[in-house]
Amino acid sequence: MPDSVIPPDPAALARRIEKLERINRALVKRIDQLDAARSSSYSLARTAEHLEREVLARNQDLERALADLSLTNRELGQAREAAEEASRAKSRFLRAASHDLLQPLSAAKLLLSHLDELSRDPLLSDLVTRIGENFDSAEELIRMLLEIARLDSQRLEIHPAPVALGRLFQRLAGDMGPQAQHIDLRFVPSSETVISDPVLLRRIAQNLVSNALKYTRSGKVLVGARRAGDNIWLEVHDTGSGIAPEDQAKIFNEFERLSRADVPGTGLGLSIVQRACLQLGHSVEVISTPGRGSCFRVLLPRMGGLCLISPKAAETRDVRAVPDCFAGRTALVVENDRSMRHAFVLLLRSWGMTVLDAESVETAEAELIRTGLTPDLILTDYRLNDGETGIDVIAAVRASLGDIPALIVSGECAEAIIEASGHLGAAVMEKPVVELDLRDMLQSLLEAQ
Numbered sequence: 028m029p030d031s032v033i034p035p036d037p038a039a040l041a042r043r044i045e046k047l048e049r050i051n052r053a054l055v056k057r058i059d060q061l062d063a064a065r066s067s068s069y070s071l072a073r074t075a076e077h078l079e080r081e082v083l084a085r086n087q088d089l090e091r092a093l094a095d096l097s098l099t100n101r102e103l104g105q106a107r108e109a110a111e112e113a114s115r116a117k118s119r120f121l122r123a124a125s126h127d128l129l130q131p132l133s134a135a136k137l138l139l140s141h142l143d144e145l146s147r148d149p150l151l152s153d154l155v156t157r158i159g160e161n162f163d164s165a166e167e168l169i170r171m172l173l174e175i176a177r178l179d180s181q182r183l184e185i186h187p188a189p190v191a192l193g194r195l196f197q198r199l200a201g202d203m204g205p206q207a208q209h210i211d212l213r214f215v216p217s218s219e220t221v222i223s224d225p226v227l228l229r230r231i232a233q234n235l236v237s238n239a240l241k242y243t244r245s246g247k248v249l250v251g252a253r254r255a256g257d258n259i260w261l262e263v264h265d266t267g268s269g270i271a272p273e274d275q276a277k278i279f280n281e282f283e284r285l286s287r288a289d290v291p292g293t294g295l296g297l298s299i300v301q302r303a304c305l306q307l308g309h310s311v312e313v314i315s316t317p318g319r320g321s322c323f324r325v326l327l328p329r330m331g332g333l334c335l336i337s338p339k340a341a342e343t344r345d346v347r348a349v350p351d352c353f354a355g356r357t358a359l360v361v362e363n364d365r366s367m368r369h370a371f372v373l374l375l376r377s378w379g380m381t382v383l384d385a386e387s388v389e390t391a392e393a394e395l396i397r398t399g400l401t402p403d404l405i406l407t408d409y410r411l412n413d414g415e416t417g418i419d420v421i422a423a424v425r426a427s428l429g430d431i432p433a434l435i436v437s438g439e440c441a442e443a444i445i446e447a448s449g450h451l452g453a454a455v456m457e458k459p460v461v462e463l464d465l466r467d468m469l470q471s472l473l474e475a476q
Contacts, residue, residue, distance in 0.1 A: 215251030409437030
């Protein structure tokens with residue numbers, strides 16, 4: 028009997044079919060994933076290609092921007108160089124112009140001063156005074172324009188040093204006292220010492236006090252110092268008409284005088300204060316109430332330690348009194364401007380001195396040889412002809428005659444001349460010179476000798 032065929036188990040068959048279906052579904056899913064991956068890879072490739080083109084485009088834009096920036100920087104550099112050269116040219120022009128302007132101005136003031144000393148006619152004396160006031164106004168304008176140009180210079184040298192406010196107030200009392208007239212000008216004694224540039228700080232204080240005196244018709248101007256932590260406020264109070272809030276910012280502009288045509292001055296004092304404070308890093312403020320006066324103040328870094336100074340009133344000097352030390356002395360005057368030289372010669376001879384005059388180093392040496400005299404002092408202009416200076420004159424005369432006291436008078440910045448002539452130890456005065464100041468300076472040089 029043939030083997031019997033066993034029929035398949037339906038349940039097992041069903042399980043096998045189900046297993047195959049699962050496998051089939053897994054294969055379909057895997058195929059779908061592979062298709063998706065293939066599609067994603069294509070998409071990524073397209074995206075990468077697109078991004079690459081974008082990166083190249085941005086790189087080109089960046090290169091063009093860098094090229095434009097480089098060109099702009101070169102243009103800015105050229106513009107800066109042109110501006111600096113223009114500033115240097117302006118400074119050179121102002122120095123040259125100031126020298127040429129201050130020469131005749133200084134000569135005229137010396138001659139007026141001498142005329143006033145000789146005259147006993149009240150009418151003539153009043154006329155001389157009025158002419159002198161006009162010269163003073165012109166001198167103030169020239170000096171302030173020069174000072175603004177110097178403060179705006181990129182090469183301005185700052186020399187911070189300890190400044191005793193007591194000594195500063197003493198000097199201000201002597202300088203500003205004659206301007207007070209009917210104003211009660213007072214300085215509060217101070218033992219504080221601050222750090223600042225002594226020359227610039229004195230100029231700042233002078234301008235603030237001068238401004239307070241000009242705008243105070245009557246009443247008081249009070250100058251003092253107030254502690255503020257590690258700093259000191261240098262304050263100038265006045266009982267003037269005050270400043271409206273809307274005007275307090277613009278008072279520091281050039282030629283701003285708040286429509287007060289009756290007030291003398293140039294309108295440059297506060298502009299100089301602001302520029303000087305900016306260069307020194309000092310804060311400057313104004314506190315004012317219309318009708319009740321104003322307070323201008325500058326914040327200064329305080330130095331540790333005290334410098335005790337007892338304020339004293341400025342000494343009064345007799346303009347007509349000529350010191351005996353001038354009689355019989357010989358002075359060598361070297362000045363290339365004829366009118367200025369004539370004024371110096373006339374003035375020194377009126378003081379009882381023998382005067383030798385020249386216009387250059389060569390003519391000065393020739394005059395000394397001709398007369399056989401040895402001068403007791405040298406009075407020379409700084410800027411002479413053909414590039415010569417007063418320093419050359421002093422050096423040449425001292426080389427043959429010894430260490431003779433010398434005074435350099437110039438329309439240029441005194442600090443720069445002092446630095447240039449430091450090895451000579453010569454005194455320096457700025458033009459226009461006042462007869463009284465010139466007399467005191469020459470007297471001190473002769474007495475020191």
